Each structure stands twice: as structure tokens, then as C-alpha cells.
Amino acid sequence: MSSKVFKLIEKEKKRQLIGLEMIPSENYVSSDVLKALGSILTNKYSEGFPKARYYGGNEVIDKLEIYAQNLANKLFGTKYAFVQPYSGSPANFAATMAVCDPGDVVMGLALSSGGHLTHGANLSFSSIFYKAVNYTVGKDWKINFEELEDLAKKHKPKLIWAGTTAYPFKLDYSKFRKIADEVGAWLVADISHISGLIVGGVHPSPVKYVDLITTTTHKTLRGPRGAMILVTDRGYKKDPEIKGKIEKAIIPGLQGGPHNHQTAAIAVALEEALKPSFKRYAKQVVKNAAVLAAELGSKSENHLILLSLESYGYGMGYQGQVALEAAGITINKNTIPGEPVSPFYPSGIRLGTPALTSRGMKEKEMVKIAGWIKEVLEEIRGLDLPKEQELRKEFIKSVKVKMKKNPKLKKIRQEIAKFASKYPVPGIDS
Template sequence: MQDITGEPAVGHGAADTAGTGRLLESLTRTGLSVLAGSDPSLRKLAERELSRQRAQLNLVAASSPPSPDVLAAQALGLSALTAEGYPGRRYHPGTEVIDAVERLAIERAKLLFGADHANVQPLSGSAANLAVLFGLLEPGDSVLSMELSHGGHLSHAARPASTTKHFGAAYYRLGADGTLDLDHVREQARAVRPAVLMCGGSAYPRTIDFPSFRAVADEVGALLIGDISHISGLVATGIHPTPFPYCDLVTTSTYKQLRGPHGGLVLRGPGSRVPGGKLDTWVFPGFQGTPDFGMVAAKAAALGNALRPAFAVAMERVARFAGLFADAFTARGLRLVTGGTDTHMVLVDLSDGSATGRTVSRVLEQIGILANKNLIPNDPRPASETSGLRIGTNHLAFMDVDDQDVSRLARGIADLVAELSRGGGADRHPGCPALHRLEEHAAAVVSAGHRADFAEGVPAP
């Protein structure tokens, strides 16, 4: 098998992955050893963070475990080069190799998503969104996006964001059942007549209906932007419907589900009304200068991994495991925003109970489980407390666990959330037996399979 560079492909089997894992461990030890002499304070902090990651179970929906070759790519020294511009059109010398690296990332992004143009330079998903908005909109133009508390994102011209100082902004909200109400979106679009309609968000667990959004955009003469940061892996593997050819531009982060570095992409598909050349100028020089070429190399590694069959297997596990969590919560009488999930995410509605999202997330963290508080639609509590708990399964999918392990874990978390919602004990004492049961099982899951693919390869379905 060959990569798109024409070179033999690597890392396709468990043995190759095991070798990568051993090399990564060696590099980590070397790095810590260097810091021991030059910066012992930083070494201690790095060791603490590595220990924390290995001891805790990450159910944060906005992250995925970076693959070993992604971390190795970031350490190759490519970030040391300063060069603005694009391959073959740089403003600095010595760019032949990084030109090839960037072209490799571009071609892999296009192949993975079926795009005809890709910009791999954005330093984050938010930077990708902001570059697109500032490129597309003139002062006084308006954008219509999902309300932040209903699952939208700050970079979609949300009220607290600085973009609202320059552009008009309006927001659509979820329906009474917690799902997207396309009639309401259409009504808002007719009233606002936005230049840009955005779809996608950070806390919406259901499928995005891209064709219907395109119909609304066409009706009011708006360009359609799709942000797939949270579902990019599911989109890439066909588990979630593609935004192409409906969206004029598609943005994504590369770390939330693609197992890449913190960075972003802007993609254009066939039929887009936005020229690729304009898109590139919006990123550079329009919004940022020198890209981080270590990050670009790491993006290339992540995109290459996502093209492999093992990644598709893992994304199937992501969606299936999320369904097991949804089943566990509903079986305990806990309400879910949207009533369930089609993605990697479940959003638990705690508004009827005494526990807040902040309380539950803190109790879970006490026993080594990371999940975050989150606003829910029409949340009666402030953002510092919230009435929602957001759980994601991206990390679980790359651990050596099966459906039975995940179901037991989900039931344990659901039991604890239900007990806390009823006013049960929230600290380490016999008043909260669900806490102790869950702590034991979470520790077993972590010890049995934390980051299993670093040495063993993605578990079989």
C-alpha cells in the first residue's frame, strides 16, 4: 500500500503502531531527561501532567487522544522555520521542505473530506471561523447562527464575541424537543436576511441537516458555512452525512475528533460560490501571519491516520458508545437534550434536580472521570453553574474496552448523576454509595485500557 506521496504507507498494522508507541515513549523519556538538567521545574510539571492523563478517564466531548505520530511530528523541529505565504509563494527562503509538508497536508485534507480546496494554516478552529467571517462579511453585514446556550459556539458571532462589534448577529434556537427547528431557522433568516448562515455547534448531539440549511440559505441569498469541528471524524468516515456539496465553506478543528494538534482547517467543496484564492487570502494575510509548520506536519499525520480503515472502526465505536451512554441515562429517568444522540456526545439535562452541571463534573473529577458542565437550552442557571453535563466518547473509542465495559461505566455514571440530582451525598462517605461503585469501575477501565492504541493498535470491533 502507498501513501498519496508515492512512498510506502506506514502504521497500518498493530505491529507498526506498537513500534511507534515505543519510539514515542523513548522520545518522551529523552525530553524529560533534557529538562532535568536545563529546567527541572518544567520537567516536574510535565511529569505531573503525564501522570494525570494516564490516571484519568477523559469523557470531555471537545477532545480526542492525539496519536503518537501526531505528537512526534510536532517535535520534529519544523516549528523553528519562519515563512509567510503558501507553497511556491513564500516571502522567506529555505522553504522547499515545508512547502512539501503543507502540500501533503492539503492533499490529505481534500482526499479525506472530498473537498476541492483546503487551507491547513489556521491556528485553531476558531481562527478558521474568524478568518472566514472577516473575509466574507463587510461592516454592517449580518450572520445568523445557533444560539450559544442552545449549542452554538463563541466563534459563530456569539454575543460575548468581539465579532459582534463589527457585524450584525442573530441567532436561531432549538425547538421544544431540543432539536433543530428548521421552520424557525427559515423564519429567522427571512427576518434578518443574513449574508452568512452558519450551521453546526459545540453541544448539539443530533445529525445536522445540511441540505435543509442550504435550502434556507438559497431562499434568502446567504452563503452557508458549516462548522464540523465536533463531528469531523464521523463526517470523514460517512457516519454523519457530509456537508459537501451543500456548504460553501466548511471549517473544523483538528483536535476534537481527528486526533490531531490544536489547529483548524477551512475546506471548500465542489459547487462552492467562494473562490479558493479568496479563501487563502482571508487566512493569510487577512487574519494571521506565519503558520506553525510543526502543527501543519502534525495535521498531515492526523489526516493520514484518518484515511486508514482503523480510524473508521474507531468512529463506529465512538457513535455506538455514545448510544450506550444515552440508553443508560434514559433508563434511570434522566432527561437528555434532544432525547438522545446521533454523534459522540450526550447532553444531560439536570434542570429538574438539585445538582448543577458544575457539581456533577466536580464529583466525577474526584474519582478520575473528566466531563464538563454545559449550558442547556433556556438554562435557568448561570454559565458558571449550568444545568447540563456534556459527555463524549472520543477517547473511549481508542481504549481497549468493549460494549459491556462501556455500558457498565455509563450505568455507573447515570446512577451517580441520578443520586446527586435527588440530593444525595456528593463527597467520599457512605451517603453516596454510587460514587464508590463508580470509582472502582472507572479505575478498572483506566488500568485495563487507557490509551491502548499507543502500544496495541485500535481494538477490534
């Protein structure tokens, strides 16, 4: 037994139990999901798809994968489901490969406006192998559909992404559809962040409007790390050959053998998401985010809050992340729309409620947590990022040391540890 690895796991368990995990793309999976993920299914090679494998011995695995596919189609109301993508980024690569040739134009929301890397950001496959065009959000931080339409008419994309990673508002998929139809583009919804909210009935579903859907399984959907590609009836009508094209993109296009333990854990999570209790969970996630946002002087229509820290000083995102972490609150620094400073030293933070809600926290707890967040942020007021780029690394190092020693943050950390330990985490004994 590797004592080093298991000691580190115990340490991480403690961190997850006594802290407040508020990164909006994270969650706590159930004990059953953990059990499936840690099962002997990891031993098996199954390249190919159900009933068409390159290896023998896949009778059980075939049943498992078909079961997971059926659950996904039932839950989302789609025609085909692919559960093998290793994670969200390869799923997006496979979806792009299935409908585009290298060099085709793909359009997605800019990273600095809350889009994802795989939707056409610099250095991502999506701009290396395809011609990427980015649309942005307006002054109200909402998607600028006029700009999207102008860009689409000008560049004639083959694929338009409707998906976000740091965007606190609901999406109106009918607006994307209208533009995609004007230029004949494939419309793909990347619902990674909001899939749990969609199946929980608290965010509009894209199924009626889009051709394909991609989603990670480990965010609001509360499954293991993994991803799915879904084909809607509309997508099938657009190209009746689409199933084979997606399969070919997954393997041999991008991947080898599927992670069968992951498929099993996805199936368990989908079973859980079909239960009425999951609807209650999704509803509470949104309620909690709305309360938290209001307490912090912001707004949220989903599970996350994008908070500008400009009122605390210049380039404060990093300092905010460091100070909150010192107090036991895990969030991430984030650019704000029209980021005035830098993607590496941004002006905002992103936080969310999926993981806290899985621990049973409600509105009352959000008010308490918002109070701590505000107290912590006061400790960084005026700690402006140096304007000179060469001084920034050292500055952040010194902020880390300062925040670790800060008596106020130490006190809050103790209060939070006591508070958080009362809320159970599956797979972790308190």
C-alpha cells in the same frame, strides 16, 4: 532541562491515564501525531503560502503543506484546503472575513442551544464586528428550521453557520441549503465536532450542500490542536476568487507564520483518517455514545450526550462536573436548551465517547461507566444551587471540598483508576 515543566507533564500523563476523559471535544492522538508535533519543524518561519513565502528556506515546508492540503481534499472531497488556521476560532474568523464585510449579518445557532461562540455569541468577534442573529432549538432540542427561515428572511444574512458544539443529533444540511438559497447567503458548515464521524462515514457529509467548511483537527478527527478551512466545488462556483480571499483573511488578515509542526501533525492525522481502521473507530464512537446515552436515559446520534440534571435538583451542572471529577470522570457542565438557571451555573452536563473509544473501549465498558456516572450523580441529589446569586461561588467551593472527601466517590475513583489503567493511551506508558 526544566524539571518543573516535565514533572507537571508526568502528572498530567497520569491524570489522562487513570481517569476517564469524557469531554466530547477531546481525544488521544497517536504516537506519530505526537512525534510530528514535537519535531524541529517548529523552528521554521514560513509566512505566506506554498511557493509564495516571505521567507527563504521553505522548500521542504512547501512540500509538506501541499501534501497536507491534498490529503484534506482527498479525505473530504473538496476543491481547496487551508491548513494554517491556528485553531477553530481563528479559522471561523478567517472564513467570516473572507465572505463578509464588517457590519454584515451572520447567523448561527445560539450558544444556549448548542452553538459555538464564534457563530454569533455575545463578546465573540462574531457579534462585535458583525451583526449577529441567533437561531435556536425547539422543545425537542432539535434545530428549529421554521425559526431559522423566518429570521433569515427578515435579516438577510450574508453567512449562515451550520455547526454545533453541544448537539447530540445529526444535521440535515439540505434544509440549511434551501434557506441559504432563499436569501443568497454563504452557507458554512463548522464540522469541528463531527469531522471524524463524517470521514468515517457515520454522519452525513455537508460537502454537497455547503459553500465552505471549517473544522478543528483535534476532536473526533484525532489530530493535533489546529483547524482547516475547506472550499467545496459549490463554494468555488459561487465565487471563483474565494481562494485568494481566504488566503488574505488568514495572512495578513489574522495570522503570521504558520505552525509547521502543527501542519505536519495534521497531515499525519489525515493519513490515519484515510485508513479503514479509522472508519471502524468512527463507527464505534457512535455506537458507544448510543449505548451510554441509553443507559443514562438520553439519546445520541453522534459522539456526544447532553444530559439534563434537572431531576437531581436545581442548577446541578456544576455540582455534577465537580462530583464526577472527584470520581475520576472528566466531563463539562453545560447549558440545556432553554436553560432555566444560568450559563455559569447551568442545568446539564455534556459528555462524549471519542477519547474512550481511542483507548479501545466498547459497548460493555460504556455500560460499566454509565453505572459509575449514575452512582456519582446520586451523591449530589438535592445539593441545589442557591437561588441567591451572591451565595453561589461559596456554595460551589464547599461542594468541591465535600466531594473530594466523599468516601463513595473516593472508592469509585480507585475502581476507575484500576479499570482505566488497563486501556492504553498513546504516548503514555502505563
